[in-house]
Amino acid sequence: MFLSNLVQKAQQLIDPSTLPGPLANLTSNPTGRPSKAQLFRQQFRLPDSQNPLHEITAELTLPTSPQSAKNAAGQTRNWDKSNWDAAPRERGTHYVGQLHLSEGFLCFSTVNTSFVGNASAAASSAFTGRTHGTGPAGNGFTLPLCAVRRVERLHTQSYMFALSISTWNGYDSAGGSGGGGQEDASGKVKAPTPPKLTVQLEGSRQQCERFCDGLKKGLRQGIREVEGMRQVTSDCYSEYFLRYDFEDLPKPPSSSDGRPAGDGEGTEGEKGPSDTGLGSIFKYPGNSRKLRDRSKMRLWHEYLRENGRNCTLVRQPDFHRLIRVGLPNLLRGEMWELTSGSFYLRLQQPKLYQQILAKHAGEGSLAIEEIEKDLNRSLPEYAGFQSEEGIGRLRRVLTAYSWLNADVGYCQAMNIVVAALLIYLSEPQAFYLLSILCDRLLPGYYSQTMYGTLLDQRVFESLVEKTMPILWDHLVRNDVQLSVVSLPWFLSLYINSMPLIFAFRVLDVFFLEGPKVLFQIGLAILRINGEALLDATDDGSFISVLKSYFARLGASAHPRSENPKHRAITHFQALMVVAFKEFEGITQHTISEQRAKHKGPVLENIESFAKRTSIRNLGPEAKKLSPTDLAFLYDRFYAVLYARQQRQQVLQAAELEARRRQRQDVKAGSGAAEGVTPEMGRVAMGAGEKTAMDYDAFREFLAGVARWAVTDSPSSPVKEEGRAGGKGGGNGYFNAFPGRAGGTGRRMSVWGSGPEPAEHDFLQRLFARWDCEGTGEVSLQNVVYGLAPIKGGRDIMASIAYFFELYDDDKDGRVDREGILRMSEALLFLSRRGVESGAGAAASGPVVGADGEIKSRDELFLGAVSAFIRRCFEYADPDSGEREREGQVEEGVDLLDLNDEDEKAGAEQVDEPDHPLATPPPSTSNAKDDGMLARPSHHTFGQTSTAPKHAAANAALDPSSPVHITLPTFRMLVLADETLESFFDSGFANSFHLADAPLPSSTITSPSFLGLAPPAAHPPISASPTQAASPALSPGDAGGPHIPAISPGGAGAGVVGPGRGLRGMLDNIVTDGMRVAAEVRRRMDDAQKELDRSASVRGTEDDEEGEDGDETVGDLLDGADADAGGAGKPGLSEGRVGGPPLSPPPADGGKGGTEKSTMFER
């Protein structure tokens, strides 16, 4: 036992097919092709929680033969159990195909496909080839494991491994325990035979046993869900339908008493038919006699009786044929559910619909407003939608979906589609079907940008071009826009283009065979009308040709034919024939290929449109920035959002997957997170909700725009997350994966490949200021409005005020002691990588090797700041008696203003040391200094001169005498110092690098994750080669001699880190500026070197990290898997089941092969 377990575990470890879906996705799938798991889910229409765990070639034998349905049942019991080998093999229908096992489903398909991890991409997309009308799932079955009642291993003499599977089909919940199917006395009419599925596995003994072990595990899990399944199936019309012989069916099944949904319990026998949509109340569209509804019902009755119903249905060729001829009204909804797979979604979360409605009861949203506008205009000619009943259902389904998928919300055309669905489906059924439609069948159609719609239009056009070149040339020549007519076809599934009854026929096939049907029908329409269309030379006549064609779809296609049979063929039938015969070659594969081909350009178009619109709509304030700056900000803004979303998706997917594996439970969900596509978050993909940056994103944004926003001491991801996670109430990105994020976080830097942003009080203040609505997030508009006063005005007074206001917490026009210190900190923080003083800096190039001078220039700033602090406290007003002080201050300002010109000269002087030709004019500023503030000369700055002031400053720090400065004081103090003045005049504004001088590092950030191009490329640096500032400052050149030396304040985190001993630090600066500067400088140099080094090796490092991460996660998952395996040990589940003890696993004793063993029974 132990040994076998061990073997099992080992096998799982090495079996690539057990790789969890999303991960397999990421690792094996950089091209953006759908992963195997996705293909698997698509083929069998399974929920996103399902992954292909095991697969094996198998032969399915169905014992039933149409004519002997009744007596065959008895016989079946005889032969299939005891003497399989002896039984005439010809008795049943045989299908060879693949048997697949996922967490909750057992699927069989004759369409030969392989989803094992190492199968080639070609093999896994094979099913998307021609399906000959069977749909991608082919003939076979898709059994929820909870629908399996019993699995027996059959006697075989050969090495064959055969299983007999019986399902709950036909067992009334009341009499099911007896296990005797049709003999059950409680049923008034004999319940239909539960068909047994016999599956013969073809593979090595080991493979077979592994498959069976997996199956057993899944079946045990499934036990819990049996009750839920009963509930769900009780909403299926077939349950009622099959309770009677066809002729005995109560005649008018239209009990219009709107049975409340979900009363499944109890009196099964008395239960009326389930809700089959508004049609049961308001009549189904079309003349049911003409549609031959009754004979269709008879055929379906027969088929379902023999082949199972709802979740136990087996698809045989007749099934597909019956669908092609059009579904009968009462079964239409159920078959749509089954063929589209929405049934399985409902099975997983039967209460989701009600829960969502209940959760959001009474809430409002933009989507709801939009929905309300359209409720009265959705199929308004259908009686059901002229009544409150119909409108109410429509409202609830659309609303519930808009909550479920807020990214999509509500899109016009959904109202029409849902209205149509509601004619045949109950509210919850329509809800799940809508969700399948939006998420899987029509991906991106209804999204914010409708990229799916646009893409498929492009695909359709290219198919027209390919299949009907003459018509295409004609269209091009006459400038007719094909999508003008075809767009509504796709978007509303032909529902408002064709008469309803025909649109529903299209839908019947569409749900079975998938999106390609829309293309086939569209092409067929054009082909049939080809000649008339060739006569149409403008949009108008083109449209009217098609309009009149749709109007006569129901008429005979050959009205003059001699042959009455030909005369009976309607245009619609002809259309179907053309669509599915002539355009049979249009397969899902074709569509996928074409989509992949056109995706790039279409998305780019949408993005440039979105960008244009968004920039234009920014408002008047934005005009302060140049269009190129705006474009730059837009790109940068969305690049950050996009990159972050990408990272989050990946981390989340890994996280989810790990958790899921750990618990091994079947978690439902239309899980957007699981199908991580690389484009997630691209603007064009309509990542609706993400249009604003939270604080962390804001930091990342700034780090790409301003050098000072890059941290000096990159922290380890773990530490970083600890900090962010601890930040209460942050709606930050980190909170999305709390807890164990440390594990996955290690996989890659949470900041992606870009520089890690710094964390500083100043950033927080800036964020708070920009976030003017106080939402905790900044939108693009906020960013633009935040930057416009800084970059746009270039007015020194304004930027001084701007800075002051950042620190004026209570907006009372004064900044207190704490604020003053923080301001100084911020000034140091901002200048620690040098101050870029605009035009002056451009001249710094030639000063090669003028090390001493440069240093002194950087010292200037440190000196200026320390002087600033000192003076702040000198000139600060005590909180009381501020008035007299103010007078003085005003005076000072006036004086300063008078001296403005001198100040300007002084400002220039700051840069002049860099300028070889300039002669330093210290006298000017010194003269003024003496007059005004007796500012110590920079040249004498040092211990000696500051020592006495130190005491004064410390006196001002005395908390017992609260002081503050006002804006005029602040202004005065700034203007009094040419370094600071120059900083506020241009340095501050210049520190934000926009399009005119992009920060080189911002281009480092943008190459996005997973090797994809960023949504919108950044302007290349070379776009502004004339801007000397930019190359000169590039960190990449830091080694070069011409680089301005790092500012003395540049200790970065060391000096300005929040929570450090603020005062002590400042004292240090004041008393020992030179020493600090030297220290800072050393550290900065180190940091810079570090930065350079990491920049050069970043690529490889990241790769390594990625690999490490993968390994870690892989290990974790494997561990989880093993755990789950352990939890699934028979002993445990037996207790829960309480049923007959399960037989020991066949692997246990080698003799299992020769005797029949009940593997599983309920």
Added chain:
Amino acid sequence: MADSSQPSAPKPSSSVKLVLLGEAAVGKSSLVLRFVNNDFQPNKEPTIGAAFLTQKCQLPTRTIKFEIWDTAGQERFASLAPMYYRNAQSALVVYDVTKASSLVKAKHWVAELQRQASPGIVIALVGNKLDLCEDDAEGGDEGEGEGQGEEAGEEAGEGKGEGDDGKVRKVSAKDAKSYADDEHLLFFETSAKTGHNVNDVFTAIANKIPEASLKGPRGGATAGGGTQAAISAGQDSSRVNLNARQGAEGGPKEGCAC
């Protein structure tokens, strides 16, 4: 057909492409329906993508055949708009006088057209649903009811949203007019329900279409549908929707911000 505008016809006839833009449910389709069929439907299905209709407009000296592109109003359909307004010679930008936000959206459209559409496009700003607020303030409350306020029902939402405030009109004619003047737009307030001013809008547009432009891209010597071949040559590459914009852009404002 190709020669219809030659001597045989007394008045020269030319076709003019007109596009309707504006927020959802402001009554674009209803305006067109009124103009084309002189009809009004209280519950008109929302336009998916766009609808195409034509109608002639008789002027003293000539006949204008409007080829009307009625577009979907919902925000997310905006990205489709370029394929409809491409080559348009005139545009109706519609807002709802009972809904202030719809004017904001209208302004966006005007800006978009001025930048991206054909140069010299004639734009009319139209405030619709005048019937809801014409005579008295009570009109709005009626708008909520089933019977009277069909138009409010049709274009749902706003009747409900605004009715409570008593005053129904949310956009004053003066404001809108002054904006229209600033931007050199034609300006009208209409009611598709009563038909008030509807024809006037189209006539005014027809009058303002410069003679020259009729000879230009669309009208030409051979009026009517056949002429379109003339302009198609330069645009063969841009088949789908958004590309259309680039076609239009290629002309006047090549180097725009984006």
